[in-house]
Amino acid sequence: MKLVVDENMPYVQQLFAPMGDIVAVNGRKLDAATVADADVLLVRSVTRVNEALLRDNHQLQFVGSATIGTDHIDMAYLASRNIPFTNAPGCNATSVGEYVFIALLELAAKFGTSLKQRKVGIVGAGNTGSAVAKCLKAYGVSTVLCDPPKARNGDSREFASLETLLADCDVITLHVPLTVDGQDATFHLLDETRLRSLRPDTWLINACRGEVIDNHALISVKSERSDLALVMDVWEGEPNPIKALVDMADIATPHIAGYSLEGRARGTLMLYQQLQQMMGMPASKSLDDLLPKRWNPRLLMNAAPTEKELLSLCRFIYDLRDDDRQFRKIHQIPGEFDNMRKNHRHRREFSALALENLSGYGVDWLSELGFSGVHR
Numbered sequence: 001m002k003l004v005v006d007e008n009m010p011y012v013q014q015l016f017a018p019m020g021d022i023v024a025v026n027g028r029k030l031d032a033a034t035v036a037d038a039d040v041l042l043v044r045s046v047t048r049v050n051e052a053l054l055r056d057n058h059q060l061q062f063v064g065s066a067t068i069g070t071d072h073i074d075m076a077y078l079a080s081r082n083i084p085f086t087n088a089p090g091c092n093a094t095s096v097g098e099y100v101f102i103a104l105l106e107l108a109a110k111f112g113t114s115l116k117q118r119k120v121g122i123v124g125a126g127n128t129g130s131a132v133a134k135c136l137k138a139y140g141v142s143t144v145l146c147d148p149p150k151a152r153n154g155d156s157r158e159f160a161s162l163e164t165l166l167a168d169c170d171v172i173t174l175h176v177p178l179t180v181d182g183q184d185a186t187f188h189l190l191d192e193t194r195l196r197s198l199r200p201d202t203w204l205i206n207a208c209r210g211e212v213i214d215n216h217a218l219i220s221v222k223s224e225r226s227d228l229a230l231v232m233d234v235w236e237g238e239p240n241p242i243k244a245l246v247d248m249a250d251i252a253t254p255h256i257a258g259y260s261l262e263g264r265a266r267g268t269l270m271l272y273q274q275l276q277q278m279m280g281m282p283a284s285k286s287l288d289d290l291l292p293k294r295w296n297p298r299l300l301m302n303a304a305p306t307e308k309e310l311l312s313l314c315r316f317i318y319d320l321r322d323d324d325r326q327f328r329k330i331h332q333i334p335g336e337f338d339n340m341r342k343n344h345r346h347r348r349e350f351s352a353l354a355l356e357n358l359s360g361y362g363v364d365w366l367s368e369l370g371f372s373g374v375h376r
């Protein structure tokens with residue numbers, strides 16, 4: 001069996017080598033000729049899987065994308081050819097939740113305020129939006145959710161309309177799929193009119209897909225509104241973000257909000273599990289077989305951390321400022337957006353750090369935030 005696999009997918013050898021010959025490729029440059037004799041195709045978000053890519057392949061048995069988003073996949077075409085497809089729902093949701101939480105702590109420190117004084121509007125209350133909500137709830141920050149499809153489908157949580165959320169919240173964080181059709185289409189969901197309606201001093205975060213915000217409109221609004229703060233992980237026109245927008249952003253990164261080691265490992269593992277199941281084989285490998293052990297530096301928590309101390313703890317796990325600094329140096333150099341992603345030094349999730357004394361001393365909320373606990 002021949003498996004054509006994006007070279008930017010960790011743990012492929014450990015999981016898929018027993019199944020056949022692995023050919024690792026640059027996912028952005030993948031073409032029909034390279035895929036022509038593949039039996040299995042494993043991609044990431046940078047590969048458009050459609051008729052143009054698969055027209056010369058008449059033996060493909062499985063397509064997997066180690067991502068949450070599926071906007072790069074022509075599902076109708078795969079269905080028309082009866083090619084089974086799976087993505088990896090939720091694989092990196094914790095990573096996105098923690099990225100947003102850390103970014104908000106960074107902004108609060110930068111502007112000399114407390115995150116607890118802000119009301120956070122979460123647009124899209126699926127896996128990633130809920131992961132953000134979980135972190136904020138653990139820390140005691142109030143949130144408002146907007147998710148019309150979930151509201152219509154009877155989700156028991158309380159939802160606001162987008163207009164109410166924009167009017168009520170001083171942080172807006174976006175967690176919707178990119179869709180262009182239907183009543184919930186998200187392409188340019190934040191258009192110029194909505195961007196102009198943002199409350200004074202709003203912090204706006206995009207960690208879903210660049211096209212959910214009209215980037216040109218954002219540049220125009222932000223150039224008149226220095227009160228707005230921006231955290232941008234995703235961009236229209238990736239891998240070529242607009243320079244003016246990178247320069248305006250308070251935090252700018254190259255689509256790596258989901259790039260925790262755990263998130264990326266889960267993505268590959270979920271594809272392995274699906275393929276094994278499809279072939280009627282047991283999935284013998286688990287996440288523990290892939291990940292390095294948790295850190296246990298014996299950090300003793302015997303008092304609730306201040307917000308500044310919490311930020312230091314978070315930076316110990318993932319210092320977002322490093323990615324921001326590096327991205328600002330490279331984002332206009334051809335190829336470097338993808339290189340920075342490919343060579344991203346793997347960041348861990350909060351759960352990789354075991355803190356002592358999480359039970360008691362008023363620090364239980366740190367385990368709700370995601371840290372592991374070691375009780376004495």
Ligand SMILES: NC(=O)C1=CN([C@@H]2O[C@H](COP(=O)(O)OP(=O)(O)OC[C@H]3O[C@@H](n4cnc5c(N)ncnc54)[C@H](O)[C@@H]3O)[C@@H](O)[C@H]2O)C=CC1
Nearest residue numbers: 068069124126127128147149175176177184207208257258
């Ligand atoms: N920056 C990054 O590294 C990552 C980005 N993503 C992006 O984030 C997106 C969301 O991921 P998940 O939360 O896991 O997906 P999900 O499918 O679990 O949740 C998305 C939610 O958005 C809601 N929704 C759809 N249209 C909406 C609208 N017009 N207004 C409000 N809500 C709407 C849906 O009902 C759903 O509950 C993915 O599709 C992907 O594009 C995902 C992971 C990592």
Ligand SMILES: O=C(O)C(=O)[C@H](O)COP(=O)(O)O
Nearest residue numbers: 044045046066067068069258
């Ligand atoms: O899961 C998603 O959806 C994402 O946006 C991924 O984090 C993107 O990562 P790549 O697939 O582009 O490596």
